[in-house]
Amino acid sequence: MAGKFTKCMMLCCSAKEPEDMGSESYEEAIAALSKLLSDKADLGSVAAAKIKQITAELEAAADPTQFDPVKRIETGFFHFKKEKYEKNPNLYGTLAKGQSPKFLVFACSDSRVCPSHILNFQPGEAFMVRNIANMVPPYEKTKYSGVGAAIEYAVLHLKVENIMVIGHSCCGGIKGLMSIPDDGTTSSDFIEQWVSICAPAKTKVKSENNELSFSEQCTNCEKEAVNVSLGNLLTYPFVREAVVKKTLVLKGAHYDFVNGKFDVWNLNFQIIPTLAV
Amino acid sequence: MVNPFPGKWFRSKAMRMNDVDDIQSGPSSSPKIIRRPPVSSSEASSKSLGLQEFTGSKVQNVNNSGERLDLFDELKRRFLSFKKHKYLEELEHFQTLKEAQSPKFMVIACADSRVCPSTILGFRPGEAFMIRNVANLVPPVESGPSETNAALEFAVKTLEVENILIIGHSCCGGIQTLMSMRDNGDSSFIKSWVTNGKIAKLRTEAAANHLNFDQQCRICEKESINHSLLNLLTYPWIKDRVRKGLLFVHGGYYDFLNCTFEKWTLDFKGSSVEERGRSLVRDQELWC
Numbered sequence: 001m002a003g004k005f006t007k008c009m010m011l012c013c014s015a016k017e018p019e020d021m022g023s024e025s026y027e028e029a030i031a032a033l034s035k036l037l038s039d040k041a042d043l044g045s046v047a048a049a050k051i052k053q054i055t056a057e058l059e060a061a062a063d064p065t066q067f068d069p070v071k072r073i074e075t076g077f078f079h080f081k082k083e084k085y086e087k088n089p090n091l092y093g094t095l096a097k098g099q100s101p102k103f104l105v106f107a108c109s110d111s112r113v114c115p116s117h118i119l120n121f122q123p124g125e126a127f128m129v130r131n132i133a134n135m136v137p138p139y140e141k142t143k144y145s146g147v148g149a150a151i152e153y154a155v156l157h158l159k160v161e162n163i164m165v166i167g168h169s170c171c172g173g174i175k176g177l178m179s180i181p182d183d184g185t186t187s188s189d190f191i192e193q194w195v196s197i198c199a200p201a202k203t204k205v206k207s208e209n210n211e212l213s214f215s216e217q218c219t220n221c222e223k224e225a226v227n228v229s230l231g232n233l234l235t236y237p238f239v240r241e242a243v244v245k246k247t248l249v250l251k252g253a254h255y256d257f258v259n260g261k262f263d264v265w266n267l268n269f270q271i272i273p274t275l276a277v
Numbered sequence: 278m279v280n281p282f283p284g285k286w287f288r289s290k291a292m293r294m295n296d297v298d299d300i301q302s303g304p305s306s307s308p309k310i311i312r313r314p315p316v317s318s319s320e321a322s323s324k325s326l327g328l329q330e331f332t333g334s335k336v337q338n339v340n341n342s343g344e345r346l347d348l349f350d351e352l353k354r355r356f357l358s359f360k361k362h363k364y365l366e367e368l369e370h371f372q373t374l375k376e377a378q379s380p381k382f383m384v385i386a387c388a389d390s391r392v393c394p395s396t397i398l399g400f401r402p403g404e405a406f407m408i409r410n411v412a413n414l415v416p417p418v419e420s421g422p423s424e425t426n427a428a429l430e431f432a433v434k435t436l437e438v439e440n441i442l443i444i445g446h447s448c449c450g451g452i453q454t455l456m457s458m459r460d461n462g463d464s465s466f467i468k469s470w471v472t473n474g475k476i477a478k479l480r481t482e483a484a485a486n487h488l489n490f491d492q493q494c495r496i497c498e499k500e501s502i503n504h505s506l507l508n509l510l511t512y513p514w515i516k517d518r519v520r521k522g523l524l525f526v527h528g529g530y531y532d533f534l535n536c537t538f539e540k541w542t543l544d545f546k547g548s549s550v551e552e553r554g555r556s557l558v559r560d561q562e563l564w565c
Contacts, residue, residue: 069382069440073442080398081536092533110378111378111403111407117395119356124391129410141464141466145469146423146424153450154388193427
């Protein structure tokens with residue numbers, strides 16, 4: 001939190017050297033800010049938004065039990081409105097009329113892996129589905145129609161050009177899948193049934209990587225589950241058709257936040273004539 | 278015929294986004310650190326992924342693999358920028374997150390590319406467990422297993438979030454489909470899914486039949502949020518926690534035509550949150 005505060009002050013008080021910052025009291029910092037704002041009144045609204053955010057953060061840091069969820073999102077919304085929406089009227093004006101994203105992204109619901117952060121997706125760029133362990137169930141009209149609806153909308157209506165399924169490290173859903181006992185007994189209402197969509201990944205990892213630790217097996221399963229989901233995408237006729245026509249490309253990815261890495265790989269297939277009689 | 282997916286082959290072909298930088302740095306022993314300009318949200322400094330091409334008509338199909346490579350080059354650049362300017366700068370925070378996540382929010386939002394809650398409400402890594410589906414719908418418990426209720430179960434029982442926030446938005450394609458569909462037998466995934474909001478459609482038509490279609494859609498977008506909020510309470514482990522004051526359930530509506538955000542909290546009095554068919558809400562606010 002303190003780091004963020006200092007950065008903000010550096011933004012406002014550009015004349016100061018970074019080394020001087022640490023020894024200043026907050027009164028001196030506020031005096032410097034007041035002086036800057038009296039010289040440059042147009043910075044007033046920017047400063048107000050930033051100060052509001054800092055105040056909320058410091059309040060939360062000072063007394064974690066006093067977390068006010070409404071205050072938190074209110075601050076976030078006004079920051080977005082002033083720093084993004086109002087500064088990009090052309091972009092947001094265009095987006096108000098419609099969206100034309102190039103990506104359909106499947107990412108985990110995990111709070112640490114939002115693709116808007118790690119890949120900096122801007123509004124309008126990615127139609128995004130988030131669920132436990134970023135899974136795509138196979139084509140089935142009655143069950144899991146939510147995922148089918150998202151794929152159908154993205155491919156047939158929005159005509160996205162890329163589908164990317166992003167797995168990640170320390171995925172609770174994958175760990176849950178790997179922890180389901182061999183006799184198949186489950187203790188949850190819905191979670192274990194959902195993650196069993198990628199049971200083929202678990203089978204593969206257990207048979208090929210049995211010598212690895214549970215945690216290493218989970219890491220491999222995170223990536224193999226992405227592959228299972230990519231394969232399941234091809235069971236949707238409209239996906240298959242677009243892939244064959246080369247208007248759609250499927251990609252797998254894995255975000256490792258333990259080591260700060262990001263892998264991307266292709267799902268390729270070719271139609272190779274083997275016989276022409 | 279689709280070739281079977283050779284998982285092992287792809288492992289060796291995987292492009293590791295960090296390695297490419299090292300390869301390009303030359304023969305010196307320490308990799309040259311290429312300073313990239315900080316990624317800001319304005320389109321001027323970051324190459325937007327084809328947004329300038331949008332003129333209201335559908336984007337042309339890209340058969341040019343070169344252009345697609347550009348797209349992924351851009352993603353690589355963005356990840357490396359995130360890593361340098363956020364991940365490494367806030368390493369302590371990310372180390373804590375590595376161990377476990379303890380978000381205070383569970384957010385259910387639409388998959389629409391324009392309404393990511395991380396952007397519009399400024400959620401940072403670790404703050405919000407997020408479900409995104411078409412039209413931010415929550416089916417009731419009796420509809421059986423779904424991706425939405427699996428995530429609900431995890432967020433409420435395992436992560437023990439304190440707040441659930443359902444966020445709807447203006448010009449929602451899913452709600453538009455719901456409002457314009459007729460029971461003519463032809464089915465699609467979208468129609469099957471948005472039928473979860475059917476009661477919201479009936480309420481809208483009953484109350485707002487005199488308004489034009491667009492206006493009715495705006496009303497249905499909000500009715501649907503309320504209906505989904507009530508559906509949350511069909512899950513006993515949610516209702517129980519709400520009753521005990523351990524979990525709060527909120528609705529939110531993002532209007533991107535005017536850039537306003539409306540929020541309200543479901544008021545749980547005794548055993549019912551509905552009175553004469555209307556949801557009891559409190560702390561209603563409009564931010565504009």
